[in-house]
Amino acid sequence: MRQTKVFRNIWLGIENVLMHKLRSFLTMLGVVFGVGSVVAMLSVGEGASKEALEQIRKLGSNNIIISSVKSAEEEQTSTDHSHMSIYGLTYEDQFRIAESFSNIQETAPVKLMRKETRLRERSMELRVVGTTPQWFDLVPRPIIAGRVLLPSDQDKQAPVAVLTEFGARKILATENTIGQTIRIGGDEFEIVGIVKSESGQAGNIQIPDQQIDVYISIEVARKYFGDIEVKRTSGSRSMEKVELHQVLVRVDNTDNVEATAAGIERMLERFHKKKDYIVSVPLALLKQAEATKRTFNIVLGSIAGISLLVGGIGIMNIMLASVTERTREIGIRRAIGAKRRQIVLQFLIETVVLSTTGGIIGLGIGTLIPFLITYFSGMMTVLTWAGVLFPLFISMTIGIVFGLYPAMHAARVDPIVALRHE
Amino acid sequence: MVDLPLTENNEIIRLEEAQKIYQMGVQELHALAGVTLSFKKGSFWAIMGPSGSGKSTMMNILGCLDRLTSGRYFLEDTDVSSLDDNALSELRLKYLGFVFQSFNLIPQLTVQRNIELPLYYLGWDAIRSARRAGELAEEVGLGGRLHHRPTELSGGEMQRVAVARALANDPQVIFADEPTGNLDSATGEQILELLDELNKQGKTIIMVTHEPDIAKHAGNRLHMIDGVIDRIEQN
Numbered sequence: 144m145r146q147t148k149v150f151r152n153i154w155l156g157i158e159n160v161l162m163h164k165l166r167s168f169l170t171m172l173g174v175v176f177g178v179g180s181v182v183a184m185l186s187v188g189e190g191a192s193k194e195a196l197e198q199i200r201k202l203g204s205n206n207i208i209i210s211s212v213k214s215a216e217e218e219q220t221s222t223d224h225s226h227m228s229i230y231g232l233t234y235e236d237q238f239r240i241a242e243s244f245s246n247i248q249e250t251a252p253v254k255l256m257r258k259e260t261r262l263r264e265r266s267m268e269l270r271v272v273g274t275t276p277q278w279f280d281l282v283p284r285p286i287i288a289g290r291v292l293l294p295s296d297q298d299k300q301a302p303v304a305v306l307t308e309f310g311a312r313k314i315l316a317t318e319n320t321i322g323q324t325i326r327i328g329g330d331e332f333e334i335v336g337i338v339k340s341e342s343g344q345a346g347n348i349q350i351p352d353q354q355i356d357v358y359i360s361i362e363v364a365r366k367y368f369g370d371i372e373v374k375r376t377s378g379s380r381s382m383e384k385v386e387l388h389q390v391l392v393r394v395d396n397t398d399n400v401e402a403t404a405a406g407i408e409r410m411l412e413r414f415h416k417k418k419d420y421i422v423s424v425p426l427a428l429l430k431q432a433e434a435t436k437r438t439f440n441i442v443l444g445s446i447a448g449i450s451l452l453v454g455g456i457g458i459m460n461i462m463l464a465s466v467t468e469r470t471r472e473i474g475i476r477r478a479i480g481a482k483r484r485q486i487v488l489q490f491l492i493e494t495v496v497l498s499t500t501g502g503i504i505g506l507g508i509g510t511l512i513p514f515l516i517t518y519f520s521g522m523m524t525v526l527t528w529a530g531v532l533f534p535l536f537i538s539m540t541i542g543i544v545f546g547l548y549p550a551m552h553a554a555r556v557d558p559i560v561a562l563r564h565e
Numbered sequence: 566m567v568d569l570p571l572t573e574n575n576e577i578i579r580l581e582e583a584q585k586i587y588q589m590g591v592q593e594l595h596a597l598a599g600v601t602l603s604f605k606k607g608s609f610w611a612i613m614g615p616s617g618s619g620k621s622t623m624m625n626i627l628g629c630l631d632r633l634t635s636g637r638y639f640l641e642d643t644d645v646s647s648l649d650d651n652a653l654s655e656l657r658l659k660y661l662g663f664v665f666q667s668f669n670l671i672p673q674l675t676v677q678r679n680i681e682l683p684l685y686y687l688g689w690d691a692i693r694s695a696r697r698a699g700e701l702a703e704e705v706g707l708g709g710r711l712h713h714r715p716t717e718l719s720g721g722e723m724q725r726v727a728v729a730r731a732l733a734n735d736p737q738v739i740f741a742d743e744p745t746g747n748l749d750s751a752t753g754e755q756i757l758e759l760l761d762e763l764n765k766q767g768k769t770i771i772m773v774t775h776e777p778d779i780a781k782h783a784g785n786r787l788h789m790i791d792g793v794i795d796r797i798e799q800n
Contacts, residue, residue, distance in 0.1 A: 151691060162673045475670075475671060477654070478663050479658065480654050480683060480686050480687075481658075482650075482651050
């Protein structure tokens, strides 16, 4: 009984709103756009943070990446022809890092070289990654065929290589994939596996793997290619000796990542005269990215909030006008015996019906916008239940908040005056 | 003054030293300047007088739309003068019906919805309300017009809807404020016959009018002047 009365009141409210279709539609418009922008904003924000998480997943949230860089003084002297730059991380460093911290689960040394790779007439320059089997734990990627590097490859110093999907498609093309022999630099390697690869940036760290990678044992890389790289740039020749280009480190627990990174930094400082390395922490980047995104969301949210506020004020404005216009109706209802609170309720229900309907329409538009954004800009957008229900709830609240004043205004109408109102 | 229960005297309305004073700037306007009277149950009264005589104020007070400045007003056994806005609304809803000169129907609502209005506030369900509205429309001769809007009706028909609406809550007293004022004399006559009929069924009717011809329908005529009773005529 009580329930049917609630429904009847709402139904009468809907009837009243439908009596003035155009006006009701115009009244809702503010809420439509407000809710639409909130929904769109939430899904863009949600998408952005999901994207950030995705990138961090690629980097590994428990990972620390230590990279070799040419120090500033080295950069200057390297213009000298006969000079050989020696810088960066050493095999010693990796060993020391692995041994010195109990929090570190695994480390992977990384030696990078660009080498011409050929299979008969097909050739392309690939990035040769000399590393250990641990790489594949630290940079986990799905295996498409065959296997990844094994400790036995390491021990035997076997000339085997793991290609990425992209490299395999370019070099192997239609050839029998696993077991194929290709030439890297001048030497023959047997393809033992193909893995997927990620590409791109995460924050300002390059993701460890690239599309054009080929993975071989570090021992093999050292034996075949050595530590010295000769670079020829426009006639001039420069030599660099870098033992390790990167050391990847995995820490046991996310909470320990930053402390361990600081420890590594302190330790390297003691053994390196120059600052020829960078310690980067994906987690710190994640936090930084999150903070930026939070600010971004707050800004977007305030704009959407303002448009909702404007929508609410619009509704209040029209409802106040409607109260004046319907003074006589209010007088009639009061004369018949309607109590003040019943008049309040009537107008409040009408406002809530308006704002909620506006909210539902806005939701429709707001869920469409993320699709368009994704379609045109490729930005990731995510619609969550909270992102849908929250704006709906807000639009209802707006109806109550901005409907209350006009409704109270209506209830204060004096029936005697109202009945004489033209 | 003897404070007998009204019902023992077969009275339905009693005013005692009723005063209604409006503050107009520094001046006080005595719209009702101490009126004492009583109406018997089932009587038909016409309240007459020139404009400014206080007859509208009288009607607002008796109709529980307004409150006295001083004095007392009893409606059956209820001391209305002590009630708040909510209680007055409740009284209007349960015991009173109104018919106005300008009909005062809600233009957006159909005839049926207009008639149902008091029932809605009484909390009747939709089905019962619809049935009752149908019966009342039949009673005032508008059975076929239930789904029309007031704007599609003639003046006489609109006033019939208003009468049907006034009857919806089965009121004790029906107030009619110049009910024929906006109608031609023939249609006006029909509305008056309708009121006569209701009076015969036992409803107390209080009608405000300034036309003597129309007032003749009422068995009792209260002439007012300057906020006091001038004279009372009875057939």
